[in-house]
Amino acid sequence: MAGLPRRIVKETQRLMQEPVPGISAIPDDSNARYFHVVVAGPEGSPFEGGVFKLELFLPEDYPMSAPKVRFITKIYHPNIDKLGRICLDILKDKWSPALQIRTVLLSIQALLSAPNPDDPLANDVAELWKVNEVEAIRNARDWTRTYAMGN
Amino acid sequence: MSSDDEDYLYDDDSDDSGNESTVNQDEDDDNDDFGMDIGLGEEASGSGGGGGGGLMMMVSGADKKGSDHAHPYEVLSTEQIVEHMVDCIKEVNSVIQIPTTTVRILLNHFKWDKEKLMERYFSDSQEQMFAEAKVVPPYKLGAKAMVAPDLGGRGVSLSAKSTLECEICYLTLPKSLTTALECGHPYCNSCWTEYITSKIMNEGASQSIECPGNCDILVDDVTVMKLVKDSKVKLKYQHLITNSFVDCNRLMRWCPAPDCPNAVKVQFVESRPVKCRCSHLFCFACSENWHDPVRCVLIKRWIKKCDDDSETSNWISANTKECPKCKATIEKDGGCNHMICRNQSCRADFCWVCLGPWEPHGSSWYNCNRYDEDEAKNARDSQEKSRAALQRYLFYCNRYMNHLQSLKFENNLYSMVKDKMDEMQQHNMSWIEVQFLKKAVDILCECRRTLMYTYVFAYYLKRNNQSELFEANQKDLENSTEHLSEYLERDISAENLVDIKQKVQDKFRYCDSRRRVLLDHVHEGYDRDWWVYTSDDITS
Numbered sequence: 166m167a168g169l170p171r172r173i174v175k176e177t178q179r180l181m182q183e184p185v186p187g188i189s190a191i192p193d194d195s196n197a198r199y200f201h202v203v204v205a206g207p208e209g210s211p212f213e214g215g216v217f218k219l220e221l222f223l224p225e226d227y228p229m230s231a232p233k234v235r236f237i238t239k240i241y242h243p244n245i246d247k248l249g250r251i252c253l254d255i256l257k258d259k260w261s262p263a264l265q266i267r268t269v270l271l272s273i274q275a276l277l278s279a280p281n282p283d284d285p286l287a288n289d290v291a292e293l294w295k296v297n298e299v300e301a302i303r304n305a306r307d308w309t310r311t312y313a314m315g316n
Numbered sequence: 317m318s319s320d321d322e323d324y325l326y327d328d329d330s331d332d333s334g335n336e337s338t339v340n341q342d343e344d345d346d347n348d349d350f351g352m353d354i355g356l357g358e359e360a361s362g363s364g365g366g367g368g369g370g371l372m373m374m375v376s377g378a379d380k381k382g383s384d385h386a387h388p389y390e391v392l393s394t395e396q397i398v399e400h401m402v403d404c405i406k407e408v409n410s411v412i413q414i415p416t417t418t419v420r421i422l423l424n425h426f427k428w429d430k431e432k433l434m435e436r437y438f439s440d441s442q443e444q445m446f447a448e449a450k451v452v453p454p455y456k457l458g459a460k461a462m463v464a465p466d467l468g469g470r471g472v473s474l475s476a477k478s479t480l481e482c483e484i485c486y487l488t489l490p491k492s493l494t495t496a497l498e499c500g501h502p503y504c505n506s507c508w509t510e511y512i513t514s515k516i517m518n519e520g521a522s523q524s525i526e527c528p529g530n531c532d533i534l535v536d537d538v539t540v541m542k543l544v545k546d547s548k549v550k551l552k553y554q555h556l557i558t559n560s561f562v563d564c565n566r567l568m569r570w571c572p573a574p575d576c577p578n579a580v581k582v583q584f585v586e587s588r589p590v591k592c593r594c595s596h597l598f599c600f601a602c603s604e605n606w607h608d609p610v611r612c613v614l615i616k617r618w619i620k621k622c623d624d625d626s627e628t629s630n631w632i633s634a635n636t637k638e639c640p641k642c643k644a645t646i647e648k649d650g651g652c653n654h655m656i657c658r659n660q661s662c663r664a665d666f667c668w669v670c671l672g673p674w675e676p677h678g679s680s681w682y683n684c685n686r687y688d689e690d691e692a693k694n695a696r697d698s699q700e701k702s703r704a705a706l707q708r709y710l711f712y713c714n715r716y717m718n719h720l721q722s723l724k725f726e727n728n729l730y731s732m733v734k735d736k737m738d739e740m741q742q743h744n745m746s747w748i749e750v751q752f753l754k755k756a757v758d759i760l761c762e763c764r765r766t767l768m769y770t771y772v773f774a775y776y777l778k779r780n781n782q783s784e785l786f787e788a789n790q791k792d793l794e795n796s797t798e799h800l801s802e803y804l805e806r807d808i809s810a811e812n813l814v815d816i817k818q819k820v821q822d823k824f825r826y827c828d829s830r831r832r833v834l835l836d837h838v839h840e841g842y843d844r845d846w847w848v849y850t851s852d853d854i855t856s
Binding site for chain 1: 483484485486487501503507510511514518526528529530
């Protein structure tokens with residue numbers, strides 16, 4: 166297998182040296198393209214206090230194509246489905262090789278602070294978020310308490 | 317241009333002797349020069365040939381004689397399409413003096429509508445237009461003053477004073493090895509190449525490749541051609557660009573024949589026959605095979621109907637009934653009217669005639685006295701209706717298919733006739749004297765094609781006086797076409813040769829004139845609103 170591209174080596178180094186506040190991303194011991202990510206629920210959001218695990222994988226042609234990111238911890242969010250897949254433009258058609266793991270993680274953090282029910286992935290969640298935001302936020306808090314706290 | 321010239325140019329497609337200067341030059345050069353062709357650098361060399369010196373002008377190839385279409389159309393090869401793009405860019409460029417690469421992006425933004433572009437350019441919203449088209453306005457470039465004059469493109473190699481880190485590969489490189497668009501986001505050349513290649517090859521993007529930086533400025537063609545070295549990628553890029561050019565242009569259409577690289581350009585859009593250099597004859601408006609006398613909307617419907625399974629369900633409803641209890645579909649292939657459903661979990665006893673339970677039929681089972689009950693009658697009626705609709709469709713479809721089948725043997729017919737012509741020449745006839753046979757086959761095929769589409773027309777037509785006249789014409793043409801076909805199959809001997817020639821010639825002249833009469837009648841009907849269609853949503 167070919168060595169790790171310089172881009173990935175450097176990006177990893179920088180990520181370790183100056184981590185994003187509230188986020189940790191650590192490469193797997195056996196696969197430097199696979200990252201164990203932990204995101205803290207942003208303050209003021211229904212996910213506050215929760216600790217969300219994600220996986221991030223840099224595909225063969227990274228940075229020409231976007232990293233693959235998925236929530237492992239269950240989360241009640243209109244743009245994240247029950248398999249943890251994320252609806253985020255920079256992970257799809259708006260990806261650019263000038264973006265980085267850091268920018269992706271920051272965007273995900275921002276998505277937790279500002280859910281966008283108008284561009285839903287989990288339809289039932291988005292529906293409720295629009296019709297009855299109070300109940301939707303309560304659900305999100307419940308899920309955070311049930312699945313994202315405790316360990 | 318005389319008709320002889322046209323024929324000459326038309327037939328002579330293998331060597332492009334009819335084409336002059338620019339085309340040949342372009343063909344000699346490798347397609348490496350594509351970027352230059354559509355960019356600034358081309359201006360000097362291409363101007364001599366301007367105005368499409370290598371374009372083939374021709375009059376409608378399909379119906380040369382009786383055709384109303386005096387408007388010429390052109391068949392364009394890929395090179396000529398590119399040339400058209402260049403001309404279009406130059407034309408705009410001569411009016412608004414901004415770099416050609418920018419013009420090209422703007423033109424693409426306006427779907428190659430020159431007038432629209434100029435209108436916006438000279439309006440108050442010019443700045444907004446540049447933003448929408450995702451280019452930096454050329455008057456803002458002066459401030460940067462970095463455009464290296466020898467490059468021509470918008471892509472700018474920065475001078476080699478210092479080094480910088482490429483934000484994609486994180487390598488630190490001399491500035492001379494990096495490139496930035498006017499937005500000033502520099503990346504190293506190899507990352508650019510990889511980025512553009514992946515956009516072209518994986519996403520099929522050509523005109524919509526954006527700067528990787530946090531901006532949406534588009535990458536121009538000269539920069540692409542400068543950065544991409546792989547000829548396969550370049551070829552695909554060229555293909556994508558010409559494709560979007562043709563697709564956007566209302567006056568151009570790709571020849572729909574498989575693997576044909578040509579496009580046809582007309583002067584205005586209408587339903588008319590155009591013949592590609594590959595000899596495929598099609599309707600410019602809808603790309604289907606030329607379908608006179610039937611109109612585009614109807615031929616579309618017909619083809620959809622034939623492709624759809626809608627007639628299968630029609631057959632089912634016409635020829636089967638459903639078990640009144642379990643709704644299983646049943647086709648009766650004999651036996652009495654006392655039905656016992658074979659569905660093991662159903663086993664219902666019922667009467668095939670009225671679909672009611674069998675029990676009350678008692679002894680008078682054969683004359684089902686429950687026949688005219690309302691419900692049974694309704695079921696009966698609707699079945700009758702779909703049966704009639706199916707019959708009607710099958711009637712027209714059969715005749716349509718017959719001619720379609722016959723046309724498929726066209727090639728056999730031509731080779732058979734060629735044998736006959738050889739034979740006749742052995743009977744002391746000259747080459748010119750036997751040409752009537754080929755002509756006869758030409759006309760036979762044209763008649764069959766026309767007849768084929770008359771059945772589509774007739775299928776959608778409601779009866780009235782004019783439609784009866786149409787049917788009389790159709791019948792007459794059908795008859796004489798069959799006769800002509802018969803004559804062509806007769807054996808030829810020295811004795812009957814002169815006689816046969818006379819008969820065949822008379823017949824094909826008759827067929828040809830009847831075909832024209834029929835077509836003229838239908839066209840006149842279009843003009844005078846004679847035709848009434850079976851379905852209200854058909855507008856002619």
